Amino acid sequence: MIPEFTLFQIISFYIIFGLVFTAAVDFLISKTQDEEIQFTNIERFLSITLWPIYLFIFIINFKR
Numbered sequence: 001m002i003p004e005f006t007l008f009q010i011i012s013f014y015i016i017f018g019l020v021f022t023a024a025v026d027f028l029i030s031k032t033q034d035e036e037i038q039f040t041n042i043e044r045f046l047s048i049t050l051w052p053i054y055l056f057i058f059i060i061n062f063k064r
Helices: 007-032 041-049 051-062
Strands: none
Touching: 007 041, 007 051, 041 051
């Protein structure tokens, strides 16, 4: 059975995944680089809302 999600549930999942992704990236950046290299609030907001794009960019840059 395929569950039927409402628009509110889909948006909630999207934002939750964005928050988890942004928290994970913040954690990795804090453990691997200097403290002065962190997201600003605008970058965090964009990372939460556009996380699939940021995930793609992160994977490409992390492999280098």
